[in-house]
Amino acid sequence: MIEIKNIDKSFGDNKVLKNVNMTFKKGQTNLIIGESGSGKTTLIKILIGLYKNYSGKVLFDGSNVSEMNKKELKKLRQDIGMLFQGGALYDYMSVEENIMFPLSLFTEKSEREMIERVNFCLERVNLKSKNNLMPSELSGGMKKRVAIARAIVMQPKYLFCDEPNSGLDPKTAILIDDLIMEITKEYNITTIVNTHDMNSVMQIGDNISFIHKGEMWWKGNKEELIISNNEELTNFVFASKLFKRLKK
Amino acid sequence: MQKLLKHIGQYFMMMRKVMSVPEKWSVFNKQLILELEKIGLNSIGIVLFISFFVGGVVSIQTALNLQNPLLPKYLIGLASRDSLILEFSPTMISLILAGKVGSSIASEIGSMRVSEQIDALEIMGVNSASFLILPKIIASLFFFPLLVILSMGIGMIGAWVGGLSVNVTTSDFMYGLRYEFIPFFVSYAIIKTLAFAFIVSSLSSYFGYYAKGGAVAVGKSSTEAVVYSSIVILVFNFILTKIILA
Ligand SMILES: Nc1ncnc2c1ncn2[C@@H]1O[C@H](COP(=O)(O)OP(=O)(O)OP(=O)(O)O)[C@@H](O)[C@H]1O
Ligand SMILES: [Mg+2]
Numbered sequence: 001m002i003e004i005k006n007i008d009k010s011f012g013d014n015k016v017l018k019n020v021n022m023t024f025k026k027g028q029t030n031l032i033i034g035e036s037g038s039g040k041t042t043l044i045k046i047l048i049g050l051y052k053n054y055s056g057k058v059l060f061d062g063s064n065v066s067e068m069n070k071k072e073l074k075k076l077r078q079d080i081g082m083l084f085q086g087g088a089l090y091d092y093m094s095v096e097e098n099i100m101f102p103l104s105l106f107t108e109k110s111e112r113e114m115i116e117r118v119n120f121c122l123e124r125v126n127l128k129s130k131n132n133l134m135p136s137e138l139s140g141g142m143k144k145r146v147a148i149a150r151a152i153v154m155q156p157k158y159l160f161c162d163e164p165n166s167g168l169d170p171k172t173a174i175l176i177d178d179l180i181m182e183i184t185k186e187y188n189i190t191t192i193v194n195t196h197d198m199n200s201v202m203q204i205g206d207n208i209s210f211i212h213k214g215e216m217w218w219k220g221n222k223e224e225l226i227i228s229n230n231e232e233l234t235n236f237v238f239a240s241k242l243f244k245r246l247k248k
Numbered sequence: 249m250q251k252l253l254k255h256i257g258q259y260f261m262m263m264r265k266v267m268s269v270p271e272k273w274s275v276f277n278k279q280l281i282l283e284l285e286k287i288g289l290n291s292i293g294i295v296l297f298i299s300f301f302v303g304g305v306v307s308i309q310t311a312l313n314l315q316n317p318l319l320p321k322y323l324i325g326l327a328s329r330d331s332l333i334l335e336f337s338p339t340m341i342s343l344i345l346a347g348k349v350g351s352s353i354a355s356e357i358g359s360m361r362v363s364e365q366i367d368a369l370e371i372m373g374v375n376s377a378s379f380l381i382l383p384k385i386i387a388s389l390f391f392f393p394l395l396v397i398l399s400m401g402i403g404m405i406g407a408w409v410g411g412l413s414v415n416v417t418t419s420d421f422m423y424g425l426r427y428e429f430i431p432f433f434v435s436y437a438i439i440k441t442l443a444f445a446f447i448v449s450s451l452s453s454y455f456g457y458y459a460k461g462g463a464v465a466v467g468k469s470s471t472e473a474v475v476y477s478s479i480v481i482l483v484f485n486f487i488l489t490k491i492i493l494a
Contacts (some may be wrong), residue, residue: 043294045367048371049371050367050370050371069262073373074373076370076372077371077373080371082368082371084364084367084368085364086363086364088363088364088365088367088368089365090360090368091359091360091363091365092282101372102276102372104272105272105275105372105374106372106373107273226327
């Protein structure tokens with residue numbers, strides 16, 4: 001479980017997050033939704049420790065990140081898998097080297113054990129025997145899947161995904177969503193997904209938090225979301241005329 | 249001025265992160281070998297090419313300037329040797345490498361920054377500055393001096409060929425090459441080159457590492473890397489020459 005308490009974050013005079021409180025549960029896909037510019041990426045970057053200038057508390061299974069010493073932080077980082085918006089694969093490494101990279105840095109596994117683990121993860125994301133391709137030879141969806149394989153190779157306890165299906169066709173997007181959901185349930189991890197894709201929300205939204213202009217505005221599950229009367233939320237979710245009609 | 253101070257502060261903060269013991273030596277060595285290849289081996293061709301032709305031009309020009317029959321011909325060998333060792337090889341080759349190596353370092357690190365690859369390293373718990381930049385600095389410190397020595401050698405061959413074309417005999421030229429040779433000049437050149445190698449690799453890394461935005465930012469960072477590396481090289485060339493030779 002991850003909790004954030006009273007998070008404030010500004011860039012200069014721009015107050016991006018205002019007193020945000022959220023709870024993300026284990027074994028669930030926790031969604032953060034909100035308009036472009038509402039602060040979703042900023043929030044995730046605070047969670048994974050890329051931003052340090054903020055006020056408030058971030059608790060991973062009860063322990064406060066800002067009170068951790070270097071060693072504890074390092075340990076925590078190895079329990080975190082992150083799927084970046086563009087995949088962020090290392091472009092001078094092959095698919096296999098990309099996925100193997102965390103293993104070769106942080107474990108004492110032998111070459112053979114590492115390759116076994118890599119193959120297992122590749123199979124998990126349906127990319128069997130694509131080991132030797134370079135990132136430049138992959139399609140957008142394949143890149144995302146390799147990035148997922150890299151994110152889970154160390155068997156993380158926490159998985160973060162920043163807009164996992166932006167730029168993908170609806171079918172591939174659903175595939176990625178399902179994969180994230182399956183992995184979450186299978187390994188019982190705490191997963192947090194940033195998205196403004198309503199298909200994903202309906203597909204995998206166990207626990208949904210809506211941020212609006214940097215404030216925590218609404219939370220609930222997908223069933224509650226459909227019947228909610230919160231004005232900003234319905235304006236966001238049912239932005240298209242089609243959806244508006246469907247709701248009625 | 250304030251901006252300059254901010255850059256200098258940020259540069260030293262980055263360098264403090266860079267100077268740390270690698271996570272795992274096997275991974276570091278792999279990076280280092282990659283960099284040696286990218287920074288060193290790939291620059292040999294251009295260094296050979298430029299040095300040969302500049303060496304030739306230097307000796308032809310010296311020959312033209314020393315047409316007074318009272319001046320012995322071997323002076324051409326001597327003058328070419330000293331200008332190659334003292335200035336052309338260490339400084340000019342470093343400036344050329346600032347263009348070639350510097351821009352490629354900055355654009356490589358810059359594109360890793362804007363595509364979040366550096367963030368990905370950081371959240372894995374890797375010291376990204378050290379992981380990416382230290383091997384580049386070490387590879388540069390190792391290869392720049394080798395390239396400069398190579399340049400001196402090839403430059404002198406060029407000078408010899410250039411001399412032949414304006415009727416300086418091989419024996420005159422060789423005599424001049426050896427005449428009152430001061431080995432310390434070579435040490436001075438190497439010391440300068442080491443400083444330049446550090447400047448090019450660390451400054452270019454700096455501009456890439458703090459690139460902000462998209463592809464445009466990467467282009468901008470690589471231009472800045474070349475411009476500022478060149479300026480700092482020229483300033484340090486002056487300072488080091490004053491300290492060491494004067
Ligand atoms: N590094 C930064 N420096 C300054 N301002 C920033 C920075 N990163 C984000 N911002 C600002 O913070 C606000 C929130 O940005 P953020 O990227 O968190 O939005 P988002 O919800 O992820 O949007 P999107 O859905 O478009 O990805 C924006 O107003 C943006 O301009
Ligand atoms: Mg975002």
